[in-house]
Structures are given as structure tokens and as C-alpha cells.
Amino acid sequence: MTDLGKTPTRRELLTAIGMIGGTAALYQAMTTMAHAAETQFAGPPNLSGARKGATVIVLGAGLAGMLAAYELTKAGYRVRILEYQNRAGGRNWSLYGGDTYTELGGATQKVQFAPGNYLNPGPWRIPHHHRTLLHYCKAFGVKLEPFIQFNHNAYVHSDAFGGKPQRFKSLAADFEGNVAELLNKSIDQKALDATLTAEDRDKLKEALRDWGMLDKDMRYTKNLRSSEHRGFDRPPGGGVNGSPIPSEPFAFKDVLDSRIWTQMAFFMNYEFQTTMFQPVGGMGMIGKAFGAQVQPLVTFNAKVSKILQDKKGVTVSYTDTSTGQAQTARADYCVCTIPLGILNQIESNLSDPLKAAVAAVPYSNSVKIGLEMNRRFWEEDQAIYGGHSFTNQEISLISYPNFDYLKDGPAVLLGAFASGMGAYRLGGMTPEERIETALAQGSVFHPAQYRKEYRNGASVAWSRVPWTMGCCARWNEDTRKQHYQTLVGIDDRVVLAGEHASYVGCWMEGALLSSIDAITRLHKRALEA
Amino acid sequence: MTKTHLRIAAALVAMLLIAHPGRADEPGPGGQKVPKPVTGEQVYRTVCQSCHMADGKGAEGAGRMPALAANPRLAAAAYPIVMIAKGRGAMPGFVGTLSPAQAANVVTYIRTHFGNAYAAPVTEAEVKALYGAPPPAER
Numbered sequence: 001m002t003d004l005g006k007t008p009t010r011r012e013l014l015t016a017i018g019m020i021g022g023t024a025a026l027y028q029a030m031t032t033m034a035h036a037a038e039t040q041f042a043g044p045p046n047l048s049g050a051r052k053g054a055t056v057i058v059l060g061a062g063l064a065g066m067l068a069a070y071e072l073t074k075a076g077y078r079v080r081i082l083e084y085q086n087r088a089g090g091r092n093w094s095l096y097g098g099d100t101y102t103e104l105g106g107a108t109q110k111v112q113f114a115p116g117n118y119l120n121p122g123p124w125r126i127p128h129h130h131r132t133l134l135h136y137c138k139a140f141g142v143k144l145e146p147f148i149q150f151n152h153n154a155y156v157h158s159d160a161f162g163g164k165p166q167r168f169k170s171l172a173a174d175f176e177g178n179v180a181e182l183l184n185k186s187i188d189q190k191a192l193d194a195t196l197t198a199e200d201r202d203k204l205k206e207a208l209r210d211w212g213m214l215d216k217d218m219r220y221t222k223n224l225r226s227s228e229h230r231g232f233d234r235p236p237g238g239g240v241n242g243s244p245i246p247s248e249p250f251a252f253k254d255v256l257d258s259r260i261w262t263q264m265a266f267f268m269n270y271e272f273q274t275t276m277f278q279p280v281g282g283m284g285m286i287g288k289a290f291g292a293q294v295q296p297l298v299t300f301n302a303k304v305s306k307i308l309q310d311k312k313g314v315t316v317s318y319t320d321t322s323t324g325q326a327q328t329a330r331a332d333y334c335v336c337t338i339p340l341g342i343l344n345q346i347e348s349n350l351s352d353p354l355k356a357a358v359a360a361v362p363y364s365n366s367v368k369i370g371l372e373m374n375r376r377f378w379e380e381d382q383a384i385y386g387g388h389s390f391t392n393q394e395i396s397l398i399s400y401p402n403f404d405y406l407k408d409g410p411a412v413l414l415g416a417f418a419s420g421m422g423a424y425r426l427g428g429m430t431p432e433e434r435i436e437t438a439l440a441q442g443s444v445f446h447p448a449q450y451r452k453e454y455r456n457g458a459s460v461a462w463s464r465v466p467w468t469m470g471c472c473a474r475w476n477e478d479t480r481k482q483h484y485q486t487l488v489g490i491d492d493r494v495v496l497a498g499e500h501a502s503y504v505g506c507w508m509e510g511a512l513l514s515s516i517d518a519i520t521r522l523h524k525r526a527l528e529a
Numbered sequence: 530m531t532k533t534h535l536r537i538a539a540a541l542v543a544m545l546l547i548a549h550p551g552r553a554d555e556p557g558p559g560g561q562k563v564p565k566p567v568t569g570e571q572v573y574r575t576v577c578q579s580c581h582m583a584d585g586k587g588a589e590g591a592g593r594m595p596a597l598a599a600n601p602r603l604a605a606a607a608y609p610i611v612m613i614a615k616g617r618g619a620m621p622g623f624v625g626t627l628s629p630a631q632a633a634n635v636v637t638y639i640r641t642h643f644g645n646a647y648a649a650p651v652t653e654a655e656v657k658a659l660y661g662a663p664p665p666a667e668r
Contacts, residue, residue, distance in 0.1 A: 262558030341619025396560030466590025506553030
């Protein structure tokens with residue numbers, strides 16, 4: 001480090017590029033320097049020099065809205081946030097013991113979890129490449145811990161094996177072992193002679209033997225080698241019975257019937273690769289930390305009814321739902337993060353193309369159910385520490401808590417994460433019926449313990465969440481083409497932000513990236529005005 | 530190729546198809562085995578009431594879940610058919626998810642329940658005429 005100050009470091013160089021060329025140039029440079037290829041995040045927005053007295057009204061105190069308020073305030077704007085709920089965080093949310101939640105239709109649940117336990121109804125895991133979110137977690141003091149995404153020892157339940165769940169590792173091992181053996185046969189039968197050179201065929205055979213746990217005859221059979229992947233009948237131990245006993249691979253037909261490749265492919269997906277994180281104490285810690293930064297700016301219980309812009313500013317009409325009083329707020333500009341399904345119902349003079357874009361995007365549904373159990377039987381009895389067991393039933397999976405391992409006392413597992421048609425059916429049930437369904441379906445994994453150890457539960461069906469009335473915006477190829485650029489464009493004095501205004505839909509990262517992009521353009525527009 | 534080879538090839542192709550980029554935070558490959566509702570009431574209970582509520586009265590939060598109960602718009606069967614087919618606002622279209630027969634049954638059901646009395650049953654053919662193609666892949 002003797003030449004410090006002479007040659008610019010990479011960081012100094014990048015900072016300089018960022019200041020000169022803005023975030024796009026910085027991103028380009030970072031990519032060229034083999035940095036940041038996994039994210040479009042190039043650091044917090046570098047906004048400054050807002051006109052004296054310039055004002056912005058932000059609609060919605062979710063992550064997108066709060067980030068906009070935080071950064072615009074830093075840039076010199078006077079900012080105010082209107083929020084429908086009586087809490088900050090939006091879909092970033094955890095339910096704890098003592099919380100009360102009333103869904104659309106009026107069903108009220110009083111959450112009874114023991115202290116320290118929680119349900120994350122919305123976001124619950126953070127990919128390692130969601131750099132914007134990680135940046136602000138660090139900046140706002142949110143402590144993270146690993147989210148166990150991939151657990152070889154969890155179960156997969158399907159119609160195969162007479163409905164008996166099997167360990168992921170055994171099914172995956174048998175799938176890969178059989179594929180390796182068959183591909184090797186194809187090589188031996190000269191099926192690949194036209195495709196591969198002799199040298200590459202030899203390498204591939206070596207790879208198949210190593211990867212597929214094949215024996216010296218290139219067969220996938222019952223032996224210690226295949227058991228190193230799929231698990232043993234008797235695992236290695238100490239003393240007189242220390243020698244391991246191998247396990248018998250499943251019939252390949254059953255392995256195929258289990259469709260284990262769908263789970264294997266799920267774990268391959270970019271958004272679901274390890275490392276993943278969760279905040280210590282519940283996902284809602286992120287919303288709370290953002291909320292602490294912008295607390296004085298937020299007006300809670302504000303139900304927006306009208307958004308009208310004119311040549312000089314934006315007027316937002318809202319009702320204070322705690323008093324029923326009609327109010328208005330006015331500012332030079334507006335960042336609107338209201339979910340599209342709700343914005344679509346709010347009177348406005350936004351441009352017709354923007355209105356059409358807002359109306360064109362449907363929302364998904366999903367249902368999450370938390371079940372508190374007397375003890376961690378999945379750990380104590382079945383050696384499952386975090387991760388997911390998958391099922392083809394509507395609950396889709398059960399997911400085990402990723403903290404407080406080996407602890408005595410009650411713990412909450414995620415008893416359902418339903419989507420699509422399963423989520424509609426569960427969402428249409430009463431909270432009591434949802435719990436009963438979750439117990440019935442989840443019992444396939446832990447038949448002896450599930451109902452016996454159950455204490456209490458809570459559920460959130462996103463179609464009935466009063467402040468979103470849906471889970472996430474769902475774009476398709478046509479709507480992206482027809483409406484996306486309009487939706488993210490600045491409509492005179494109003495700009496939309498949120499996960500719906502991103503290609504990282506249904507993730508907090510999408511909300512934040514969208515917000516940074518929206519306020520950067522809005523700031524530019526304000527300076528040019 | 531043998532039959533087994535074909536199955537493997539199919540499995541590998543399926544793997545490639547499934548691992549598409551930019552996926553939302555979803556549960557993964559599970560949950561596909563859902564009881565198939567047949568009658569209009571079954572379709573309503575397992576799909577529609579998740580938003581429109583068990584009594585068909587909808588609900589009000591930051592926005593409105595429209596009521597189907599005593600709704601004069603149901604007088605023309607085409608209205609609910611097109612709504613189910615194409616969706617509106619946050620409501621997704623159900624072409625490709627609900628069959629024309631299921632849609633016909635549930636349209637008949639909501640037009641004869643919840644204080645609506647539009648007696649004529651809606652046929653599968655009427656639905657097919659308005660249903661259209663399923664939406665393209667999500668992105």
C-alpha cells in the first residue's frame with residue numbers, strides 16, 4: 001500500500017466514473033471490471049441540489065416508498081409519505097405473538113406465538129445478489145442470518161412410493177446415478193461418437209463415474225459409494241458396529257415418477273441459489289428499520305381517493321381512516337407506490353396510456369400459514385435443520401425455522417406456501433379451515449408428531465390483505481411489450497415505483513431498484529423544470 | 530433411443546424448461562395437485578370466494594373487491610364470461626386455468642345465487658365463443 005494516493009484504487013476509479021457519468025456509466029464500468037455482473041445496483045443514488053423548498057409526496061410506506069423518501073430527503077426535498085396502514089413496511093411484514101390481523105371479509109386472527117417466534121407472510125428470503133437490499137440492510141443496521149434454502153435431508157412428497165415422502169438426497173442421488181449410467185451406456189453403444197471426440201468421450205465417462213457415484217463397472221448400484229450420496233442403511237459409526245451398511249437405490253421408475261428433477265431445477269434457479277439470507281427476528285425487521293429512518297415523514301391511516309396533477313403540482317385527496325376526515329395534501333411531485341390493482345381504482349388525471357398500463361397488470365395470490373409446534377420434532381426426530389420439504393398438495397411445502405436450532409420449547413414452521421389454484425382454495429377458507437388443511441396435508445411428512453405437537457397457527461391469504469388485495473404484479477410477454485415502459489415513465493409530475501415497476505417482480509430488490517431509478521429520473525426532471 | 534432414453538431426455542428437457550430466469554419468490558415445483566372443481570358452486574368456493582367472499586358481497590380495503598351479489602351487470606352473461614376470460618385490473622384472466630365448462634358452470638351459479646336471478650344456464654359454447662387464447666408466458 002506504499003503507492004496509496006498515487007495510482008487510483010479500483011474503488012476510487014469507480015467512484016470517479018460514477019460521479020462523471022452517473023449510475024449507468026458506473027454500472028457499465030463495474031461490469032467491465034468484472035464487478036457487479038449479478039446486479040443492476042451501482043450504489044445509492046447520488047442526488048443532490050434539490051431546488052430550495054421543492055416538495056414530494058410519496059404514496060405508500062413500503063420499501064419503495066420509504067427508500068424514495070429517505071433518498072429524496074437527503075437530496076434536499078421536503079417529503080411527506082401517506083400510508084394506508086397504521087404501520088410502515090408494506091408487504092415486508094412479520095406477525096408475532098400478540099399481533100392482531102383482520103383480513104378482508106372481517107375474519108380476525110389473534111396471533112398466539114411464543115416470544116421470538118414469527119410468521120413472515122410476505123417476503124422471507126433474500127438472494128445474495130440482491131445487492132440493493134443488502135446495502136440498505138447494512139446501512140440501517142438490520143442484522144442478517146443464513147436462510148437455509150437447500151437441505152438435502154428434507155423430504156419430497158409425491159404420488160410415487162405410494163405417497164411416502166423420501167429424502168431429497170436419496171431421490172437426487174438416484175436420479176443422477178441412473179442418468180450417469182444410461183449416458184455412459186449411450187457412449188458405449190457409440191451413440192455419441194459423432195458428437196464427441198474420443199478424448200472427450202473418455203473425459204465424460206470419468207465425469208459420469210465421479211458425478212453419478214458409479215462403480216468400477218459403470219453401474220449405479222447398492223454400495224458404499226452410492227450411499228455416500230443417497231444415505232446409508234446404517235451410517236458409519238464407532239466401535240464394534242462402526243462399519244457402514246449401504247442402502248438400496250430406489251427403482252428408477254419410481255424416481256422418475258417422483259419428478260425429483262423439478263426440485264433439483266428449482267434449486268438451480270438464479271433467484272434461489274445459496275447463499276440466501278433472512279433478518280434476525282423476522283423479515284419485518286427490514287420494514288421497521290426503513291420506517292425508523294423516515295418516521296417523522298409518515299402520515300398513517302391515510303386512504304388515498306384522488307390524485308390530480310396540474311401545471312404546478314400534485315394534489316392528493318385522502319381520508320384519515322381513524323377519524324373519517326377528508327384531507328388533501330399537495331406537493332410539486334409525487335412518487336406513487338400504491339399496488340396497481342388499488343391504484344387502478346383511484347380517481348386520477350394520470351395520462352390515458354399510464355392508466356391503461358396500470359389496468360393491464362393482474363396480481364398473483366399466495367397463502368402462507370404459520371404453525372407453532374410444542375417442540376422441534378423435525379430436528380430432534382428427523383435431523384432436518386431449516387430448509388423445505390416439498391409436496392404436490394396445495395400447501396406446496398413446509399419450511400423449517402432457520403434459527404434457534406436445538407432449542408427447547410415451541411417453534412413456528414411455515415405450514416403452507418400456496419400459490420395459483422391452491423392459494424385460491426386456501427384463500428377462500430376461514431382461518432380455522434386453513435389451519436386444518438395445513439395440518440392434514442403437512443402430516444404426510446411428520447405423521448406421528450404433526451397434530452400431536454400443534455399449539456396454534458396464523459395464516460395470511462394475500463387476496464384478502466386489505467392494503468394490497470393481491471400478492472404481486474404479474475407481467476407477461478405481451479403486457480411488458482405494450483405497457484412496461486409507459487408504466488415506469490414519468491407522467492408529468494408523477495412517477496410510479498414498486499416491485500410492479502421492475503423486472504425483479506415480487507422481490508424487495510425489485511421495489512428498491514425501481515425506486516432508485518424512479519427518483520433519479522424524477523430529480524433530473526425537477527432540476528430541468 | 531430406447532424408451533428409457535426417451536424418458537431421460539424428456540426429463541432433462543423439462544429441467545431446462547423449468548429453470549427459467551427472473552422468477553418471482555414462489556414456493557417452487559410443489560402444489561400442483563389441486564382438487565378439480567366441477568360444479569358452479571365448487572368453482573365458486575375454490576376459486577372466486579378467495580376475493581369475492583363466501584357471500585358474494587366482495588369487500589372494501591384500500592380498494593374494492595367488487596360484489597357479485599345483487600349485481601345488475603350479471604344480467605348479460607357475456608359480462609362475467611369476459612371478466613373470467615380476460616380479468617380486469619388486479620383480477621387475472623382464467624383462460625387456461627378454468628376450462629370453458631367450469632367457467633360456464635360458475636357463471637350460471639353466480640347469476641342464480643347471491644340475490645341474482647338470471648335463470649337461463651350459460652353453456653360451454655357461449656363461453657368458448659368469448660374465451661380466446663391463454664395469455665403468453667409470464668415475464
